[in-house]
Amino acid sequence: MASVKDVARAAGVSVATVSRVLNDSAAVSAPARARVLAAVADLGYRPNAVARSLRTDATRTIGLVIGDILNPFFTELARAVEDEARAAGYSVVIGNADERPDRQDHYVATLLEQRVDGLLLCPTAEITPLVRDMVERGAPLVFLDRTLPGLDVPSARVDGTAAVHDLVAHLHGLGHRRLAFVSGPATLSTGRERTAAFTAALAAHGLRVRPEYLAAGDFQAASGRAATARLLALPEPPEVIVAGDNLMALGALDEIRARGLAVPGDVGLAAYDDVPWFAHLSPPVTAVAQPVQDLGRRAVRALADRMAGRPVEQVVLAARLVVRRSCGEAAPGPARKEGSGRP
Missing domain, CATH: 3.40.50.2300 (Response regulator)
Incomplete structure (x- = not known):
């Protein structure tokens, strides 16, 4: 491989001048800069990133x-x-x-x-x-x-607060009153924030926060399935299960189908955190979408x-609500509803 000395020799300049050109310094005449760049191209010279980082204390x-x-x-x-x-x-x-x-x-x-x-x-x-x-x-x-x-x-x-409020308002408008939430870990800020947004949205719509409808998960599919099994085994199971992330929503869907139940005919399903394949499931899943x-x-x-x-x-x-058909609704014209609040 060509070295910086080879470039300097071919361009008829000093090694320092080559270095200034490669570092885009203004202290080089236009003719000298042109000769250096031509030599770099002719020789196929590539700067040594490791050596450069040792000199500049930057690795890019x-x-x-x-x-x-x-x-x-x-x-x-x-x-x-x-x-x-x-x-x-x-x-x-x-x-x-x-x-x-x-x-x-x-x-x-x-x-x-x-x-x-x-x-x-x-x-x-x-x-x-x-x-x-x-x-x-x-x-x-x-x-x-x-x-x-x-x-x-x-x-x-x-901040998904406004979108979660939109989701609960949407479910309330469909006539759903028994809403359950599968949360993420309370040790994570995202787990705490999503649970707080859901319970606040329930209160805003006059819905009682029922402790048995708040199930703990860990943002993994297995925990979503286990939580859904507990919720569906209640004497009065929820009408809609809202999963705190996409993987727990998949686990919830697995459990619902394993029991021979239909979405949304027997129980509705919604998720925090939309993913592209939610639109292709049957039925497509209503979700809170983050601007990833x-x-x-x-x-x-x-x-x-x-x-x-x-x-x-x-x-x-701000996150936004994406309305599909997994809670019993027919998706509106554009299938997206923007979150109305501000973070």
Whole structure:
């Protein structure tokens, strides 16, 4: 492979001049810049990224640690982050925490050792010593999708409160009164926020919050199925089950069908967090949709500001309700209803 010395020799300039051209410095004459760029093209020269990072203390990489790569939400989010980062000239190194604090810290430590320029973190339930140390040192860190109480860290997340209120209003308008909710873990900010939004929406429509209709899950399909089994075994089962994420909704659907029940004829089903294949199920599933693509883009931009030392505002995006047929309704003309509230 051609070296920077080869480029300098071919262009008739010093190695320092080649370096200035490659780093887009203005302190190079136009003729010299043209000769360097021509030599780079002729020789097929590619800068050594590792060597450059040792000199500049920058690697043009960012780290992304997500909660669960098997969850379609995180898969789409990672793609959005990667697309935006690549457009900004960064590569992304991804770690899958599998919702485990120890695995999260393993990837965080590994990414720091690889000298990433910044880190996007979907934190697990615990404030680990490693994460706290990063915050105290002022490391370029942005929380994504979730937050940790007590830590002053910029974040990019979605507020689904208005969309959940729209969902409950929609179900109430269809005549449903017995509404159950399968929540995510109370240890996660997203689990707490979605449960709070659902119970507040019930109260706003004069519906009693029945403790037996609030079932705990863990954002995994198996917990959605187990919770649905308990709900359907109640003396007075719910008319509609709202799952706190897409995987738990699939688990709920499995249990409903295993019992020989029909959706929505015997029980309605709705989900927080829409996924493309919900539209292709029979019946299509009503869901609260998060703006995943925009969330990923805004998170990368927030991290770029953080890495550059610029002020970073908290990013809070609004979810929206997508009305389909899994709760007994016929989908309206455009099958999307925008959330009416503001985060």
